[in-house]
Amino acid sequence: MKLHNNTIRGVHTALQAIFEEGQYADKVIERTLKSNPKWGARDRSFIAETTYEMVRWWRLIGHLSPTKDYWDLFGTYWLMQGNQLPEWEEFARINPDKLKGKYESIEDPAMLESIPEWLHKLGKSELGDKWEAEIHSLNEEAEVVLRVNTLKTTRERLKNQLAADGINTYIVKGYPDALVLEQRENVFRHPAFKEGLFEVQDASSQLVAAALAVEPGMRVIDACAGAGGKALHLAALMENKGKVLAMDVEEWKLQQTKLRARRDGISIIEPKAIEGTKTIKRLKESADRLLLDVPCSGLGVLRRNPDTKWKLSLESIQKVRDTQQEILQSYPSMLKPGGQMVYATCSILPSENELQVKKFLDSEAGKDFELIEDQKVLAQESGFDGFYIARLLKKGTSA
Template identity: 70%
Template sequence: MKLFPNLVRAVVEAIDEIFHQNRYADKVIEKVLKSNPKWGARDRGFIAETVYDMVRWRRLIEYLSPSGDLYHLFGTYWLMHDRTLPDWREFKGLHPDHISRKYRQLDNRAILQSIPDWLDEMGSKQLGEKWEKEIDTLNQQAEVVLRVNTLKISREDLRQRLAADDIDTYLPRGYKDALVLAKRQNIFQHPAFKEGLFEVQDASSQKVATALDAEPGMRVIDACAGAGGKSLHLAALMEDKGRVISMDTEAWKLQQTKLRARRNGISIIEPRPIEGTKTIKRLRESADRLLLDVPCSGLGVLRRNPDTKWKLSPESIEKVQSIQQDILQRYSTMLKPGGIMVYATCSILPSENQDQVNTFLASPAGKEFELIEDEKVLAQESGFDGFYIAKLKKRASI
C-alpha cells in the first residue's frame, strides 16, 4: 500500500492530540476528517482505522519504536504489519530487523496486549484463565452491527435494500433484530439510516432491552439513557405503545434522544433530566420495567473505544463502582412491586457486575428483589462486545 504525505501527516497530528493532549480518539478523528472535505472514502477510512489501531497498540508501538518521535511511532506501526516504508527523511533510523527482533524477544503480556500493568493484573485476578483470550479478543477490530427498526421495516427487507446498493450483511444467530456488515464502511450516509430504518448498535447491547420483557402499553424507565440507544430499542419492542421515560443526569445527552426518536418514527419516548433526588422520588413505584444501564469502566467495548484503557485507573474503576451501587440503591425505588429491573454494564469485570448485584441483594433496599437470571457476555465467546445483564424481579406487595 502506498503512503501519501498528507494522509500520514493527518494521522500523526491526530496521534499527537490523543497521546500528548489526552483528547478522545473519536472526537479527534471527527475533527481531522472534517478538516479536508476533498478526501475520499478510502482516504478517510485509512486515517480513521490507522489512528484507532495506533491507539489500540500504543504501548507496544512505543516499546518497539527507537524513539518517541511521532513519525517513528507511525513507521514502527507500519513495519509491525510487515509493510514497506517509503524513503522519507521522517523515517530515518527505523530498521525493520531491529523492530522484528525486539518483538520476537518480548514475553511481557501487558506490553504484547498493549495494556497498563495494573489492568493486566486486575483482569487476571478477576477473570482467571479467561483473561488472556478475552483481552486478545478485545484488541481486535469490532464489526459494524445494525439494529433494524422493526417499526418501519423487517430485517429481511432491510437486508435486501442494502444489498441492492452492494452492502452485504449477514444474520448473526440469536439476535433477532441484528444485521452485521460483511465489510466495514460508513453506513451513516445511506438513505436507509436517514429514514430511520436502523441504528448502529452492537449485538450484545441489543440483548439489554430484550431482557426487560417490555410489552406494549407498559410504563418503562430507562434511568441511565444517555443518547437513548436502548430507549429506542425498547420503544420498538413495545410497538410504540405505552411510555418510555428516558432519564439522565446530563440533559444535553437527551437532546440526541429526541432527534433519534423523531428519525425512528417513535412517539412514546419522554426525555426527562435527573435534576436531583426529587426527580427520583416523584417516580417512586411508577415503572412496570426499569433499566439501569449504569456507568462503567467500558472494558467490554475496548474494540470500539481503544483509548479507554489509557484513561482508566484503579481509582477510576473504584469510583465508578461506588456510583453503580448508589444507582442500584436509589433508582430501584422507581419500580413497581411485581415489576422487572435490568442492571447492565458494558464491563467484563465481576466487581462491576455480579458482585454489585450481590451487594445490592444483601442490602435493605435489595431485600424486596430476587435475581431471576444473569448473563455474562464475553467477547471471546459471543464474537461481540463484552456485557453483563442481570434480570431482577421486585416482589409483589402482600
C-alpha cells in the same frame, strides 16, 4: 498500499489530540476528517482506521519505536502490520530487523497485548484463566452491527435493500434484530439510515433491552439513557405503545435521544433530566420495567473505544463502582412491586457486575428483590462486545 505524506500527517494530528490533550478518539477522528474536505473516501478510511489501530497498540508501538517522534511511531506501526516502508527521510531511523528482534524478545503478556500493567493484573485477578483470551479478543477490530428498526421495516427487507446498494450483511443466530456488515462501510450516509430504518448498535448491546421483557402499553424507565440507544430499542419492542421515560443526569445527552426518536418514527419516548434525589422520589413505584444501564469502566467495549484503556485507572474504576452501587441503592424505588429491573454494564469485571448485584440484594434497599437470571457476555465467546445483564424481580403485587 501507497503512503501519502498528508494523510500520515492527519494521523499525527489526531494522535497528538488523543495522547497530548486527552481528547476522545471518536471525536478527534470526526473533527480531523472534517478539517480537510479534499480527502477522498480511501484517505478518510486510512486516517480513521490507522488512528484507531495505533491507539489500540500504543504501548507496544512506543516500546518498539526507536524514538517517540510521530514519524517513527507511525513507521513502527506500519512495519508491525506486515507492510514495507518507503525510502523516505522521515523513516531513516527505523531498522526493520532490529524492530523484529526486539518484538520477538518480549515475554510480558501485558506488553504483547498493549495494555497497562495494572490492568493486566486486575483482569487476571478477576477473570483468572479467561483473562488472556478475553483481552486478546478485545484487541480485535469491532464489527459494524446494525439494529433493524422493526417499527419501519423487517430484517429481511433491510438486508435486501442494503444488498441492492452493494452493502452486504449477514444474520447471527440469537440476535433477532441484528445485521452484521461483511465489510466496514460508512452506513450513516445511506438513505436507509436517514429514513430511520436502522441504528448502529453492537449485538451484545441489543441483548439489554430484550432482557427487560417489555410489552406494548407498559410504563418503562430507562434511568441511565445517555443518547438513547436502548430507549429506542425498548420503544420498538413495545410497538411504540405505552411510555418510555428516558432519564439521565446529563441533560445534553437527552437532546440526541429526541432527534433519534424523531428519525425512527418513535413518539412514546419522554426525555427527563435527573436533577437530584427529588426526581427519583417523585417517580416512586411508577414503572412496570426499569433499565439501569449504569456507568462503568467500558472494558467490554475496548474494540470500538481502544483509548479507554489509556484513560482508566484503578482509582477511576473504584469511583465508577461507587456510582453503580449508589444507583442501585436509590433508583430501584421507581419500580412497582411485581415489576422487573435489568442491571447492565459494558464491563467484563465481576466487581462491576455480579458482585454489585449481590451487594444490592444483601442490602436493605434490595431486600424486596430477587435475581431471575443473569448473562455474562464475553467477547471471546460471543464475537461481540463484553456485557453483563442481570434481570431482577421486585417481589409483591402492584396496588
